[in-house]
Amino acid sequence: MADPTNNPRSAQGHANRLDWFLKARFGMFIHWGLYALLGQGEWAMNRQRIPLDEYLPLADQFKAENYRPREWAKLARQAGMKYMVLTSKHHEGFCLWDSKICKFNAVNSAAKRDLLAEYVEAVRAEGLKVGLYYSLGDWRHPDWFAGWQGDDAARERFMDWTHDIVRELMSNYGQIDILWYDLPQNYTPMQWRSVELNAMVRQLQPQILINNRAYTTEDFATPEQHLTAIPVNRPWEICMTLNDNWGYCPADLNYKTPREVALTLATASAGGGNLLLNVGPDGTGRIPEESQKILQSVGQWLKRNAQAVYPGPRFTISFNQWGPTTIDGFNMYLHLKTYQNKITIGGLIPQVRRASILSTGQELTIQRRPTQTILTGLPERSPDEVLTVIHLELDGPPDQDIGRIIGGADFFPVLPA
Ligand code: GLC
Numbered sequence: 001m002a003d004p005t006n007n008p009r010s011a012q013g014h015a016n017r018l019d020w021f022l023k024a025r026f027g028m029f030i031h032w033g034l035y036a037l038l039g040q041g042e043w044a045m046n047r048q049r050i051p052l053d054e055y056l057p058l059a060d061q062f063k064a065e066n067y068r069p070r071e072w073a074k075l076a077r078q079a080g081m082k083y084m085v086l087t088s089k090h091h092e093g094f095c096l097w098d099s100k101i102c103k104f105n106a107v108n109s110a111a112k113r114d115l116l117a118e119y120v121e122a123v124r125a126e127g128l129k130v131g132l133y134y135s136l137g138d139w140r141h142p143d144w145f146a147g148w149q150g151d152d153a154a155r156e157r158f159m160d161w162t163h164d165i166v167r168e169l170m171s172n173y174g175q176i177d178i179l180w181y182d183l184p185q186n187y188t189p190m191q192w193r194s195v196e197l198n199a200m201v202r203q204l205q206p207q208i209l210i211n212n213r214a215y216t217t218e219d220f221a222t223p224e225q226h227l228t229a230i231p232v233n234r235p236w237e238i239c240m241t242l243n244d245n246w247g248y249c250p251a252d253l254n255y256k257t258p259r260e261v262a263l264t265l266a267t268a269s270a271g272g273g274n275l276l277l278n279v280g281p282d283g284t285g286r287i288p289e290e291s292q293k294i295l296q297s298v299g300q301w302l303k304r305n306a307q308a309v310y311p312g313p314r315f316t317i318s319f320n321q322w323g324p325t326t327i328d329g330f331n332m333y334l335h336l337k338t339y340q341n342k343i344t345i346g347g348l349i350p351q352v353r354r355a356s357i358l359s360t361g362q363e364l365t366i367q368r369r370p371t372q373t374i375l376t377g378l379p380e381r382s383p384d385e386v387l388t389v390i391h392l393e394l395d396g397p398p399d400q401d402i403g404r405i406i407g408g409a410d411f412f413p414v415l416p417a
Contacts, residue, residue: 008206017207018219018235020129020177024082025269025310026302027131029239029278030072031246033090034058034109037283042247045092046139056140059094059104064111067285069122075287077126079295080302080309084123085131085180085276088116088169090247093140097172101165104140120173129177132169136162136192136214137183148186155191163197170204179205180222181213189215211237227267237274240264242291248280255290258297262305262387265298266324266335269309301386304359308333308389327398333358334390341378343390348373350396358389371401 007013035042037058045055076084089095095105097116106115116132123130138144138158147155170176179201184192194214201208210218221236242261243252256264261277268275279291302309311328323337330350334343355364355375365377375390382388 008202018209020082021209021220021237021274022235022272023310024129025274026079026081026265027083027085027129027237027274027276028072028076028079028081029133029246029276030084030086030281031090031248031278032281032285033087033092033096033247034062034094035090035092036248036281037061039248039250039283041245041249041252042087042090042092042280044247052140055092056104059109062094062106062109062111062283064106064109064113064115064285066282067111067115067118069115069119070125072119072279072281072287073122073126073128075292075295076128079299080306081128081277083129083131083177084119085133085178086116086119087133087135089135089138090133091135091137091139091183093138095165097169099165099168101161101168117173120176124174130173130175131178131180132176133180133182134166134169135183136181136187137185144186155187159191159193163193163200166197167200167204170201170208176205176208179208179210181211184213184215227264227271235273236271237276238264238268239276239278241278242294246278246280248282248288250282250288253290255294258294258301258386261294261298262301263323263335263337265302265309266326266387266389269311270324270326297386301359301384304384305333305387305389307331308335308358308391330394330397332392332394332398334392336382336388336390339382339388341376341380343375343378345373345375347371347401349399349401350394352392353395354391354393356391357383358391359384364390 008017031042033042035044038044044050073084088097093104095102097105098107098114099105107113120130141158143154143158143161147158192214194216197214198210198216198218201210209220211220211222212218213222219235221234223236223238225240227238243249243255245252265275279287281287307328308326311326322340322343323335325335326333351368352366352373355366356362357364357378360383362383364375367374367376
């Protein structure tokens with residue numbers, strides 16, 4: 001009899017398939033294509049209405065001379081990331097792989113090789129999970145445009161073409177861990193035949209996780225650029241840029257600091273989600289220096305504070321006047337967005353057995369009053385240069401008595417009338 005746990009369609013199989021993702025917390029998104037040569041983000045072709053006869057020849061300049069995916073993957077691993085998602089084809093329509101279906105591809109560019117194959121191999125070699133972004137929309141494809149202008153025959157051709165090219169992508173590169181669709185706009189799920197498309201993908205890739213951007217729910221939700229950690233009853237991943245652009249844009253120096261990235265990561269973790277953080281390599285394939293530095297610094301921070309970020313799925317509680325709080329078993333981690341050298345926690349129910357600064361191990365003094373737990377002995381200034389995390393070891397599961405804070409009788413004495 002077949003073991004149902006190995007069947008990704010069974011409930012247990014579904015849980016097994018998602019297991020790594022629910023613990024991953026941090027991944028690298030990579031936007032790389034011909035647009036990188038222009039250095040004005042990945043929407044340049046559309047926003048600047050660049051004529052096709054000017055845009056397509058960019059492929060002749062795309063040499064990928066500094067493309068070393070093993071270095072990308074090393075950087076991701078050292079940053080504490082567990083998976084990578086590369087734009088195999090963005091809206092411009094250029095395919096990074098050796099496609100037999102679309103001639104506008106890397107083998108026919110100045111690079112003259114299958115760049116996707118090198119990526120997949122490099123990501124696996126660094127022990128990370130392999131994700132492929134695929135844009136359903138295609139600015140270059142005449143049928144994509146004609147189809148939604150009302151030409152039914154063009155639309156049907158485009159849909160057949162889409163199913164064929166996704167089949168190709170899912171067939172030739174071994175196990176793919178994530179398929180990350182984008183730009184389903186302009187057609188309906190019925191027109192995409194999304195259910196059929198994904199059934200085919202799952203046939204070819206039984207372990208794959210599929211995002212929700214082909215208009216079907218699938219495995220995980222994809223909030224973009226904004227984050228509110230609310231407990232939702234399904235896996236999610238927030239995607240975010242490191243500066244303000246997805247594609248390479250050297251003029252955009254509005255980078256997030258390592259501290260902002262750490263806080264976003266902690267907030268995602270507190271809500272049981274992942275952060276897919278983007279880099280935009282230049283036209284030669286190099287990840288900008290500034291992005292590398294930020295990721296290295298976040299990676300160092302994660303080494304010091306790993307246990308506060310990586311634990312399995314769980315939801316936060318509302319002890320967050322200082323910043324995000326993550327919990328794991330009988331442990332609580334306070335990520336001090338607002339650094340304080342005296343911390344007062346209202347209404348904590350379990351007793352604190354031990355309190356310490358996670359990255360230095362320094363123990364703190366604990367005082368207990370009926371409604372308050374007070375931690376003192378913290379250094380004057382934040383001891384972790386990126387973000388200080390306090391580790392509380394409790395004698396029971398983290399819980400908070402809200403009643404004691406908002407109106408408990410021992411806190412707000414009832415005054416005689
Ligand atoms: C936005 C951008 C698109 C990018 C995507 C990533 O929708 O317009 O270019 O690929 O975000 O989620």
